[in-house]
Structure formats: structure tokens, C-alpha cells
Amino acid sequence: MKRIYTIALLLASLTRVVAQEAEQTVSSKINQVAVFLQGAQITRHASVPLKAGVSILTLTGIAPAVQQQSIQVDGPASVKILSVSFRINYMEEHKKPEKIKLLDAERKRLTTLITQEKSIQEVYLEEENILKTNKSIGGTEKGVEVAELKAAMDYFRQRLLDIKQQLMQSERTIRSYQEELAKVDAQLTELRAIKGQPSGEIVVKVSTKAATTAELDVNYLVNEARWFPSYDIRAKNVKAPVGITYKANVSQQSGEDWENVTLTISSANPSEQGVRPIIKPWIVGYNNALSRRTVSGSMMTVTAGNEVHGKVMDDEGQPIPGVNVVVKGTSVGTVTDVNGNYSVPLTSDAEAVVFSFIGYNAIEKRLDKGSEINVQLAPDVTALNEVVTVGYATSGDDDSDDKSRIYGSSAQKMKREITATEVIRQTNVEFKLDEPFSIKSDGAVRATDMVEYELPAIYEYYCVPKLEEDAFLTAKIMDWDQYNFLEGEASLFFEGKYIGKSILDTRNTADTLVVSLGRDSNVLVKREKKKEYSSRQFVGSNQKVALAYEISIRNKKGLPISIVVEDQIPISNDKEITVDKLEDSHGEYDHNTGTLTWKKEIASGKTELITLKYAVRYPKGNRMLLE
Template sequence: MKNFKLFLFILCSVPMLLWAQVEQSIPSKVKKVIVYPNGAQIESEVSVPIQKGQMKITLPGLTSKINQESIRIVSDGSFTILNVQYKVDYLNQLDKNVETQKIITQMDEIKSKIEEEEVWLKIIRDKMEYLSVNKQVSGKNEAINPETFATMTQFYGSNMETLSLDALKRDRLIRIYREQLMALTAQLEKVNAHQGTPSGVIDVTIDGKQNTTGKMVFTYFVWDASWFPTYDIRFMGFNKPLEITYFANIKQTTDIDWTDVEIMLSTAKTKVSAQIPFLYPYFLGFYRPVTTTQSKMYSVDDKVSVAEGVSQDAAGNTTVRGNRSDGEITIVDGVRVRGSSNPTNNEAYTPALETIKEYIVESKQSIPSKSTITTVTYGSGTLEATYDYQTIPKLGENVYLIAKLPNWGKAELNNGVAKLYLENSYVGKSFLNTTQYKDTLDLSFGVDNNITVKREKVSEFSQKSFIGSKRKESIGYKITIRNNKSYECTTSVYDQIPISLNKEIEVDVIDINEGSLDKENGKVEWKINLKPNETKTIFIKYSVKYPKDKQVVVQ
């Protein structure tokens, strides 16, 4: 009978033991992240001890900000996925991140220093009290000769002086440590704002084909991440291409640090819905540029020189016009980028195809979960360019270095701020607006003081006269330009002839020194080739006739 009861006990216990073995809680680590302008897709991978039959795999310690519809689980073939459930765990909170642990360690070190200094301060004060008490006791019961008194006075005085200074020094040090502790406490509260937030948990029910170790890859999407590009563009010489460095500015507040992960950057507009989108008709029309106000993220707060082909708004922000990339696969300093097309609405009321670009950051990166931006480099390369000097002496006697990029679309540039450098000198910022349709992109690298220009009024030609009922004003200017460089260069000089808006006002061009005149807008352009240390002079002369009883301002 006893053997039968023991058999029943074992028989009932086996299923319970088997059930305990088929529930596995497996911690995971972020392996790869695709960062979008307004979100991120996170990928993790775990090894799973598979047992034949049904079992439940729990993936704890995830961010609680997962978009539930975006969860994807991939099996290596050793098991079949039966069910996936996501939940938020309010009991098991997320672990402290690396930055939090670092601050806590610093605080503990400072607390230890404060305790040590307080102990020393107590010892010093006890010594000072002991000396004071003995000073009062000495000489009460017996007379003290002068030599003994002098020795005691010197001993007391020197020791009290040393102890008092040491006490003052340690008291000041304690106050400094406490100020540091207060600053770290405030920093901890700021960094630790997300501590105490719940964690996310994914429960996966699977059917194992056999006892083995399988691999499970799972991905999900979060909205609490973003990135935007910036660039460094350097002019290194007239016979050299421009050098460009690509930067990604990444921010994520998912409450989970991305430590040593693979990063891919995408310009795609994220859509999480599992429903297939509707393909609307693709209508073609003429492109109509639309002036837009950029967000503060891309504001240009430094002074930027404005050149031909570069627009500037009332706030002083500069926009460099250019064309978009064709989306072909390109290699930028070993970084493979690829493109595809996705329909989107265009602000100019003409639907256009948005070029989606993806960039692989070659080395693994660590992006902490915090409200500040982490900047990483995702490529570098060169841009073929032609260089030109441009000046408008009527508006200012400055000569600007302009780089013209005819094939800039192949550089895989996106909307963003570019910092411009003239060799190793920083000259300012420009906002690259890649949605503008122009084959050549112009970049101004600021004023070059080695080329000088001067515009002077020619007094002997500038005069006023009367012809019948008409008043005639003749205007002439002399423009002198000099090349102080050690090499030959070409400079584009711009001036203008006034355009009459009234048939009673007649404008006659007298001399533009072989300049090119655009009659529609009155712009005159000269291409001046200057050898080293060479000076050239050009003239612009014109006359204006109008009724003598009318007033016209002629400059």
C-alpha cells in the first residue's frame, strides 16, 4: 500500500515538474536599431532552450513605450510561434541606467570623504579642548617658574595655531564636498526622472519541435527616438574637392540605454499600421517653390555670407538651393547607402516622390536614454566642385569664395545645417534645402580678403544737363579689382543698369566694358581673370532722361 501511494505521488509530481520547466524568463539586450526622423525600430536576439511541446517564453525588462502593433517575432525554425502578448509590468521597474550608476558612485565617494573629514575635525577639536583644559589646570597647585611658563606658552600657542588652521581647512573642505553632493543630487534627480517607470514584457507561446537550443529574433517600434543630419564641409584648395563629414544627431528617451548597438539611419516617414496603403493616382504638374519656415532645430544663428544663388530671409537665415538625390546605391567612405521611392504629398500642391535613404553607421554606438542629443559620424567623402569668386561692389566691397557643386545629388545630402570651413577656419553655417530643384548647388565660404574691390563714382562723367523739356543725368562708376594671391583666379563682378518703369523715363547704356547685360533685370556681369598681384579696372556708364518738372533719384 505504501509503495502504491509513493507511485501515485511521483505520477502526480511529474507533470508539475514538466510544467515548471516549460516557462522560461530570458533577459535580452538591444542588438540593432533603425532610427527614423520620428521613431526607431529596435531589434533584439535571444537564445532559447527549447523543449518539445508547448512552452512560454517571457522577455522581461523592455521599454514600456513599445507600439504593440509593431511587435514581430522570428523563429529559427526549431519552434513554431503560437501566440504573442505584450503587457506593462508595474511591479518590476527598469534597472538604473549607466549614467545613474555613475552619479551614485560619485555621490558615495564624496559621502565617504565628508565622513572622513568630519572624524578628523572631531579629533582636532578634542585636542584643542584638551589643550585649553590643561592650560587652566597648570599652575593652580604649584608655582611655575618663568622658564617652564615660557615653554608651556610656546607649546600651547604653536599647537593651538596648527590645530586651528587645520580645523579651518577641513571645515572648508567639508563645505565644498557638501556643495558637490548637492549638485550631484540635483543631477541625479534630473537624469533619474524616468526611474520608477514600469517595464515592458513580451510573452511568447511556442511549440518546440524537439529538445534543442533555438534562436529568437524580435523587433518592435517606439516613437520616443529621432535623428537629423548635419554636415561639416571644408574648402582645402582650388585644385582639390570639398571634404564633407556626415553627422547624425540622435536622441532617444525610451528608458532603455542602447549600449554597443548597430545603428542604421533612415529618412523614411514611419508608418506602423499593418494595413496595406492605398496607391493614389500620380498626377504631374509644374513645380511651384514654396517658402517654408524651418524649425528651431535647423536655425542658423551665425552670420553667413550671401552669394549669388543663395537666398536669405528677413530673420537672417540662409538657404542654399539644390536638387535631390536620385536614390541610387552609393558608397561614401566605405558606408553603403541605398534609396527607394515612397509617395508623399508636396507642399507646392504637386505630389512628388520622396527619396528614402538609409545609412549604416560602421562602428557600434552607445546612445543613452536622455533628453540631450548624441552626435555620431556616419560617413565622410569628397564633393567635386568648381570655385569662383563673386562680388557685388555696389552693395559692399567684399569678395566671396563660392563653391559650385554640379553633381551634389550623388553626395546623399538631406535637409540640414552645414558648418562651412575655409581650410581650418570656421566661416559660418548654411541650411541645405535639398527639396529645391536646381542642378547646381552654390555654397559661400565667406569673404576672401586677399582679393580687393573698390567702386568709385567718376566725377568727370557724372553730370546733369537739360535738353529741351528733358533733364539728363549721366552716371559713371569705376570698379577696381586686385588679386593679392599667389595664384591666378577668376572673379565674377556684378552691377546693374536701372530699369525704367515709365515711358517718360529713358535709360541709355553708354559703356559696360564688355560686360554681359541681362535686359530683363538690368544685371551686368563681368568675368575677370586675374593673375597674381594683377589689378584690373572696369567701367559702367549710363544716362537717364526724364521730364525736368519731375524728380527721379538716379544712383
């Protein structure tokens, strides 16, 4: 009898353990998101009633592409976290968004209308064929009265005219339906990535000595989220400071919507490798593979201010809207429009552009084949449960004496936090938005202003008439590096008008940040070759070519201007070739580059002249490009 009681006690104990370890489904809500340049850290909060002992908690509705190694669970000291795991539940798919349902219904409606309209066209075409093939009037033995012939011709003419008009109207109707259908298809393409995705689950095993309600925070990283910076740069006039609005363009396709979350924008990039580089011995020797260096001779030099543009399509030739287009190694980027078109400005050291979109394989294109790059993205067939391990990254012209050109010098440096609070971390900068923010998992880019700066600037014009006879107004901003800017596209506004796009190239500048504010047609620049001072003559075994140019700058504005003009003379790379600078109107000459620079102050309505003369001597019988 005692043995039976012992067994019964053991069974009861095991029953309690099994009951205690039964899985408990837990609802949670995303309340915080930190978006990185690539990826985002999600914070979910759950309030969970726990019994004493061991419990297994299952958080459902998680994004399917969670980076498993990044999952962290925080709870009160009274609750011990025993284990954390992640799994995919293929039986529970995310609900198809209502927007997709409506678009599917609209697509079916438009397709039906197009089919109906084409059927009507076929009927009219058939009637037209019948009229054309049945023109015989009367019999073979009896002629046709004039009145009958006239009535028949009137009928044929009127009916054929009606048919032609109906066909034209039908063609316009079909074209209208097709345009609407193209818009619907483009929107569906943008949202296709969230259709039919499985649901992720985070399973947490916890232990507690007494019954309690635990407040749990679950953090994890998702890759399919990003942000890129852009700027609005505004100048009222050349006497006002420059206003720079720092903006974040955020998008995500993680598989879960962020509704009214506390959003933080971070300059960190967890997708970059965080291991510090280690220099190794460099061994030099003949026929030694370690002594070789790879040199790419086909790389095209790209200067700031250029841009690349093109179209992104799928493997069937259909445009893909919402594709992320980023200059490799930078934060400069944009997204394709509804027709798959894009244009993105380039930094001075740009080498390649990366195209990425959820559900497709990313493509990298080098910038050595011109300014237009069209690409086709192929579908990504990678399994959804594949886990990628990532590491967290660690990173780390003074004109102040020229008072005549510091028009904004009386302005104080100001920073106005519009919708975000700036926090400077050890290795990155964060902007915490003050108001709750919502971002759907649809890949659409949502822009938000973060911080606005008002900075004193030096305004001056810049021109290289040898390349382009236009004067560009520039604003030179001192001590820009204290504002934690990242390189990005900038929209320019001057005197209350939008004047175009430029690039804030923060990685390739010195103490002064120069922002181009566009062309000014009221500053006329002309570069003319002076034939009377140009000549070609032979001296012994050499020939000497003398060239002369005159540069005129006229100020048609109502205010005096300051302008920097640049030109150049050739540089010899052969001892048999000599270059002599004959006249330069007191320009600053750089012997290493051959560049000549003039800084001119020009009063309103006045014209300034610059003369440049040089001569090149080289052996006879050789050809040389000297202009």
C-alpha cells in the first residue's frame, strides 16, 4: 500500500511539472523602434501573469525574418530567463492587408471592363467587314435608280462613320482603363512582399518562485528596414544665414506594422562588420603574389554634383516602384517612383550603386558605363527561415578674414529641434522623435523632419568658363562638422523658390562645407579666344603654339558680388614639351595642377576682364591637343 502511495505521489508531481511547462500564448505590442541605416531594432512589451515554477511563453505575430542571434528578453529580477528561441509558424500567415484586397478587386474590375470593351470593338469590326464585302446594289439584269443609289451610299457612309467613331471612343476607353490598371499593378508590386508571409514566434522559457505579473521587454533585429538622410537647404538672400533641415526617409518591409511607436533614427549600421582591421606584413619580391597590387584602370572618376539615373524592372520587364537605390559605402540614396524611374546624386568618390528590394536579389552596378543605369531584379528564392549572422559596427578654406564677403556673419549658430531630440552616443548619433510615429510594412518611404539649423555663411559665386559659362552661387559654411551630418541628397531653395537638387557631400570636404545654390543668369560670364594674340610658329626643330583668352564677368545684379573664377593651362609630362605662362591677370597659380584662380569683387552693373596667355613648345611632326 505504501508503494502505491509513492507512485501516486510521483505521478501527481510529474503532472504538476507538465502543467507548469505548458506553452502559454502571449500577446505583445511594439512600442519602440530604432531604425539604422540598414536594419531596425524592435522592442515589444508584454505584461504576462505567471504562476510559480517554470513557464513557456510564446510571443506570436513576430516578423518572419528576425535575426535570431539578436533576440534579447528583459524582465524583473524575480523572473529568471532560462532560454530564448525563435521559430517560423508556416500555418499562420500574416493577414492580407485590406489595401491589397481592395486593389485585387479593382484589378479584376478593370480587367473585366477592358475585356468587355474589346468585345464591343470586335462587334463593330465585324459589322464594318460585312458592309465592305456586301456593296452590290440591285440585280445583274436591272439597273439601279439614282435615288436608290444615293440612299444606299448615304447609308454606307453614315454607318461606316459611326463605326469609326465608336472604335475611336472604345480605344480611348481601353487606354484609360489600361492606365488605371498600370497604377494598380504598380501599387500591388510594391505591396507584394507582405502577401502570404508566414508568422514568426519567439519562445521564452522562464522561472519564478512565486506567482507574479511580469513586465517583459523583447528586443530583436530585422534587416528589411532602413533610412537615408536628405536635406532642405534654404537661403532667403545673400545677407541671411543658411537654413538646413535634416530629414529622415524611413521605410520597412519586415512583415509587421509599427503603429504609434517611439521611433529613434540612428546613424549606426549593424549590417557592417564590426571587427577592427589588422595590418599584415607586406612582402615585396619578384614573382611574389604578395607583392602585387590590383589596380583598376577602367574606373571612371565621378565628381560631386553628377548624378546617375535609370529604371528598375523585374524579370518580366515590368517597372518596380519603391526599390532602394543607394550609392555604395554612403548614406546617399533614393527610391524608384511608380514607373520604376530613379535619379540619385553622386559623391566625388562614388564607385557603385546598390539596388535592393524585398523579395528580389540585390544588384550592385559600377559607375564606369555612363550616367544611365537600367537594371532588372530577379526574384529571391532564399528560404524564409534562413538566418544571417550580423555584427554590430564600431566607428569612430578658411575665409574668415575676408569680411567683405561674410554677408551672414551677424547671425548666430542656431539649432532648433523640430520633431526630434538629438543624442550623441559613443559611436553614433541618434534622433528620438518626440511624437509617436507609424510605419506600415509596405516599403513606402515616409519622410520626417528631425532638426533644423541656422548657420552663418559666406556667399560667393563660382565659375569655370572653360567648362561652362554659367555662374553658380555657393554658400560656404564654417565648422559644419559639429552638426553630425551624413552625406545625402539636398533640395535647394533660394529666395523662396525651389532651384534644384544637389548633394551634401560631408565625407569629402575640409573645414568649410560648400553648398551650391544653383545658376544665376544675372551674372554673365564669357570666355573668348583672342585670335590676334594666338599664333603658331616653327623654331628650329620645334614648333611653338601661343594661345590667348579673355574672360569677361558682368554683374547685372543690384548688389555687388564676389566671384571665384577658375581656368587652367596644360602641364608637361615630357622634358621635350615646355609650357610657359605669359599672362594671367594676377591669378593664383598652382604649379602641380596648372589651375589658375581669380577672386574678384564686382560692383553692380560693372564688368571685370581677365586675360590668360600661354605658349607650348614641342617637337615638329607631333600633334597635340592644346585647347
